[in-house]
Amino acid sequence: MNTLKEDEKKNVVLHAEGVTQYFPIKNGFGKIVNNVKAVDGVNLDLYEGETYGLVGETGCGKSTFGRALIRLLEPTAGKIEIKDTDNFVDISHMKESELRRYRKDMQMVFQDPFTSLNPRKKVGQILMEVLEIHNIGKKSDRTELTMKIMEKVGLRPQHFYRYPHQFSGGQRQRIGLARALILNPKLIVCDEPVSALDVSIQSQIINLLQDLQKNDKLTYLFIAHDMSVIKYISDRIGVMYLGHIVEEARNEELFTNTKHPYTQALLAAVPSIEVERKKERVVLEGELPSPIDPPTGCVYHTRCQYAKPICTQVAPVLKEVEKNHKVACLMYDKDLSQNPWEEQK
Numbered sequence: 001m002n003t004l005k006e007d008e009k010k011n012v013v014l015h016a017e018g019v020t021q022y023f024p025i026k027n028g029f030g031k032i033v034n035n036v037k038a039v040d041g042v043n044l045d046l047y048e049g050e051t052y053g054l055v056g057e058t059g060c061g062k063s064t065f066g067r068a069l070i071r072l073l074e075p076t077a078g079k080i081e082i083k084d085t086d087n088f089v090d091i092s093h094m095k096e097s098e099l100r101r102y103r104k105d106m107q108m109v110f111q112d113p114f115t116s117l118n119p120r121k122k123v124g125q126i127l128m129e130v131l132e133i134h135n136i137g138k139k140s141d142r143t144e145l146t147m148k149i150m151e152k153v154g155l156r157p158q159h160f161y162r163y164p165h166q167f168s169g170g171q172r173q174r175i176g177l178a179r180a181l182i183l184n185p186k187l188i189v190c191d192e193p194v195s196a197l198d199v200s201i202q203s204q205i206i207n208l209l210q211d212l213q214k215n216d217k218l219t220y221l222f223i224a225h226d227m228s229v230i231k232y233i234s235d236r237i238g239v240m241y242l243g244h245i246v247e248e249a250r251n252e253e254l255f256t257n258t259k260h261p262y263t264q265a266l267l268a269a270v271p272s273i274e275v276e277r278k279k280e281r282v283v284l285e286g287e288l289p290s291p292i293d294p295p296t297g298c299v300y301h302t303r304c305q306y307a308k309p310i311c312t313q314v315a316p317v318l319k320e321v322e323k324n325h326k327v328a329c330l331m332y333d334k335d336l337s338q339n340p341w342e343e344q345k
Contacts, residue, residue, distance in 0.1 A: 013048050019039060021061070039061045043318070049213065049219060051222050051235050056239060058225060065240070107183060111191050113164075124160035130183060146182070187219045188218060190209070190223060227267060228270060234251050239263045242291060260328070261306055286303045319332070
């Protein structure tokens with residue numbers, strides 16, 4: 001476990017230990033016969049004012065982990081603590097009636113803004129509904145509060161009276177962002193918020209997120225599969241594979257001193273306009289294994305070019321191998337009595 005010391009808790013907004021999210025598979029008689037192991041024992045600390053980028057292939061568990069952190073899903077196991085004034089509150093298995101008071105501190109911006117907005121309600125109604133649910137402001141003041149948050153995200157007053165289908169994709173994402181911001185949260189989980197948008201609109205939304213963060217000291221968990229977007233917006237980056245974080249480092253460190261073979265493969269797949277720059281080709285072979293029956297030992301060994309027999313037996317732990325750089329790979333495990341990779345060096 002990654003239990004925080006008292007002095008380390010000062011700037012932490014959310015602390016998670018061993019978060020696990022399994023989805024049961026039942027047979028025709030309703031008996032659980034197996035589980036989809038979407039997230040498996042992930043630790044994470046999110047600090048005030050930072051953007052933590054979470055990247056990985058489709059199906060690796062990124063979105064599920066993000067939803068579990070803010071209790072849109074109830075985690076199967078683990079502990080999730082959110083900072084409340086000077087204390088940390090465990091919300092892991094808190095009842096919905098008790099959890100409501102902490103909901104306003106944790107919000108989410110969804111990947112598809114159109115499906116996350118009620119098509120039968122006008123934008124003003126969608127935003128004011130959030131204030132009504134949390135009993136914020138007087139009824140007469142809610143329209144003014146809504147107008148202010150709309151202006152903050154670049155929407156015009158006349159948009160208050162329009163329906164979601166009357167907006168472009170970028171505008172709808174601004175509405176989704178306004179809905180998240182209207183409660184003045186500490187943490188926003190951005191679940192691939194720009195992946196469905198044109199490139200030019202992507203940059204507008206990302207720049208807006210950064211401006212809002214500077215003004216309000218927001219903390220973002222930014223989920224994406226695009227390494228270029230992750231590099232542009234993130235302070236720290238976690239690389240997820242089959243429900244596990246396999247590498248974590250600060251932005252520049254991850255891109256200049258990549259250690260895990262999976263991260264190397266992801267970076268090698270990023271297109272480059274620098275013709276003269278020679279990039280080492282790392283081929284990511286095979287498909288992502290099924291989370292119903294993940295590989296034994298290291299979950300990445302079935303696709304890893306450096307895999308040894310020990311990788312099929314021993315599961316690596318995410319450890320700090322250099323300052324502020326963590327890797328879950330047996331190649332860097334100094335506790336092995338005899339390192340099987342020494343002969344390659």
